Amino acid sequence: MDIDLIRRLSIPGESKVLLCVLDGLGGLPGPRGRTELEEAHPRHLDRLAEEGTVGQTIPVGYGITPGSGPGHLALFGYDPLVYEVGRGVLEATGIDFALEGDDLAARGNFCTVDADGLIVDRRAGRVATEITAEICAELESSVSLPGVRVFVRPVREHRFVLVLRGEGLSDALTETDPQREGVRPLRAEPKVFEASRTAELVNQFVADAQRVLSKRDQANGMTLRGWAKRPDLPQMPELWKLRAAAVAVYPMYRGLARLVGMDVLDAGANMESQIEALRRHWHDYDFFFLHYKYTDSAGEDGDFARKQQAIRDFDACVPALQALGPDVIVVTGDHSTPAMMASHSWHPVPFLLRGSNVRIDAANRFNEVECARGGLGTFPAKEALPLAFAHAGRMTKYGA
Amino acid sequence: MDIDLIRRLSIPGESKVLLCVLDGLGGLPGPRGRTELEEAHPRHLDRLAEEGTVGQTIPVGYGITPGSGPGHLALFGYDPLVYEVGRGVLEATGIDFALEGDDLAARGNFCTVDADGLIVDRRAGRVATEITAEICAELESSVSLPGVRVFVRPVREHRFVLVLRGEGLSDALTETDPQREGVRPLRAEPKVFEASRTAELVNQFVADAQRVLSKRDQANGMTLRGWAKRPDLPQMPELWKLRAAAVAVYPMYRGLARLVGMDVLDAGANMESQIEALRRHWHDYDFFFLHYKYTDSAGEDGDFARKQQAIRDFDACVPALQALGPDVIVVTGDHSTPAMMASHSWHPVPFLLRGSNVRIDAANRFNEVECARGGLGTFPAKEALPLAFAHAGRMTKYGA
Secondary structure, eight states, X not given: OXXXXXXXXXXXXXXXXXXXXXXXXXXXXXXXXXXXXXXXXOHHHHHHHXXXXXXXXXXXXXXXXXXXXXXXXXXXXXXXXXXXXXXHHHHHHTTTOXXXXXXXXXXXXXXXXXXXXXXXXXXXXXOOHHHHHHHHHHHHHHOOBTTBEEEEEEOSTTEEEEEXXXXXXXXXBOOSOOSSSSSOOOOOOBSSGGGHHHHHHHHHHHHHHHHHHTTOSSSOEEEEEEEEEOOOOOOHHXXXXXXXXXXXXXXXXXXXXXXTTOEEOOOTTSHHHHHHHHHHHTTTOSEEEEXXXXXXHHHHTTOHHXXXXXXXXXXXXXXXXXXXXXXXXXXEOSSBOOTTTTSOBOSOEEEEEEETTOOOOSOOSOSHHHHHTSXXXXXXXXXXXXXXXXXXXXXXXXXX | OOHHHHHHHBOOOXXXXXXXXXXXXXXXXXXXXXXXXXXXXXXXXXXXXXXXXEEEEESSSTTOOBOHHHHHHHHTXXXXXXXXXXXXXXXXHTTXXXXXXXXXXXXXEEEEEXXXXXXEETTGGGOOHHHHHHHHHHHHHHOOBXXXXXXXXXXXXXXXXXXXXXXXXXXXXXXXXXXXSSSOOOOOOBSSGGGHHHHHHHXXXXXXXXHHHTTOSSSOEEEEEEEEEOOOOOOHHHHHTSOEEEEXXXXXXXXXXXXXXXXXXXXXXXXXXXXXXXXXXTTTOSEEEEEEOHHHHHHHTTOHHHHHHHHHHHHHHHHHHHHTOOSEEEEEOSSBOOTTTTSOBOSOEEEEEEETTOOOOSOOSXXXXXXXXXXXXXXXXXXXXXXXXXXXXXXXXXXX
């Protein structure tokens, strides 16, 4: 649904919607010809499918394999082809860095350069995260730019995030990462005239940082890419007239939730603490986004059995989630991550919705085959929330 | 399909298409776990489903509950998010008032005001329709505006329609209905500069009408809202190269048909006279829109059994409709009105099409569950006519 139409049709209410995202949920037939979901045979989810209705979502478009950003934005109701979250911003949200409105973020790599400044190892031997943390701290404390506050924060191994906070910074810059070895890192160049000052500031930062890094043998250079500013996303509370909260263990998903205006609850490190957080805040919010990572991690590792087990582990928590009393519960994924591919994929994603006024369909299992024939049909993931809020009685009629 | 593409691909022909709209057809499982259609088990419609193909439509968008206007516009091939029919226009069509191109219409309420002009009853005690008719006649004959013809027509109880006919009137006006009691009706204000003269005319009408109304104890004030002009809809005969006729008992649906360029036939007050009208005019038209209201009325009343019976009553007429010899017959609804909700809803709508060159699917029943798994899939209601006319051999190839 179009954002302006959401604004026009959404109405406040007392009902509660719980969106459970099993990351990378969709799968492919494994060694025995059945998908992870089919093999897992999750009995509580199967029951929800029987009592509710199912379908399958297209996260971004047919044949398009989504990253985590677009996959989640779609589930939050935004067309991921309209609202793009740049790499730098995702990287910053991924370490729980609270970006402000005008911040400019980039993903950085520490690399190793030779005496002539040529890159000899783009990942600096995948230097230990602790070393990267030390280098970042030193750079953040020693490099300063006029009128701009500089943040340099470690991610993992050789990766870090650079954030520049100041007035009038532009993300229309070229990347300094030449994407190959044997050459020097590039200078940041402005893509538009208005970005000239930003490019100068970036190049000055790199030059100053280089002086600090030069004393090192390894990780003695850096590359920067994915220049991005926080996208100007209409905020969920205003769009839907509600209070929204996220319960996620991994920072990336907390960050994405923050970008769309959700409050991020202290959710601990596992499903038990996530459910406890939901229980504690059940009366404070109308909408809850629960993120579950382990289906995706197992899929990415190509571990069919572990993904199947991750589904079962989530399934075991369903009674506790239902006990909270959501008016509408949705269980789906942000994309498919078939273990057989060991990567994200373009396949549609199983979707189930249980709530009042649901039109029960023929499905009594929650898996790819049943969902493909479900009552909701095959639909864009960005329609997930409009469907959920309709069932929650939070959408008014269109036209007389 | 896009309107320009319709214009480009449609071709004339000898075939005849009959679109049967069972208002509010879609339902939800009732007390026995089956929907109205499932319980009704309509044997002629089931046979059509077996001989034809089925699917389900999304009238306006996922999660969107349509009013009658958008629900029908979609079935007539127009994107209801692009072509909006305002409240005033719908109200006028609802009493068979033939709006001309530049007419400005509003929905009016007679209300009761106290000595200070404050509203004490927004609906004037739901004054009898006959009284409203008398007041309207008096206002229409006694209030005049410079260069504008004034129509004041009763609807039902306290409701009436105001139509101003003249040059250059604008619908960019604020409503005079404050939507609460204890305050005065508001003045109409122009929303754009060009609407200033219209606002003056409206306020003058209200002031003059007030003098007439003041002698009454009840229904001695008025409020106006839903300012609207007839939408500029491309006309069906030109778009599709055909002659189109409507056979509808209720004025609202005759009015909607008129807005898209159908001829409105004298259809009497029931299915027998509607079928008789079809028979009488069968050779005069290529496309017929048959409207059947009782599924919706029963649904709106929350009367599951009556809706079920209304489906059976329609079903009994199917042989007579088929006897007319349509090349393509479509049976669907403009939206769902589940008796369990006693209101319109956002749920998809069962759709069936029987005609030559139809690709028969697995469905042999006409109900929500079968339609959700039908050969036509889940599709926007605005694609109903393109599908029907394709099966009628009235669409040419796209591209070489």
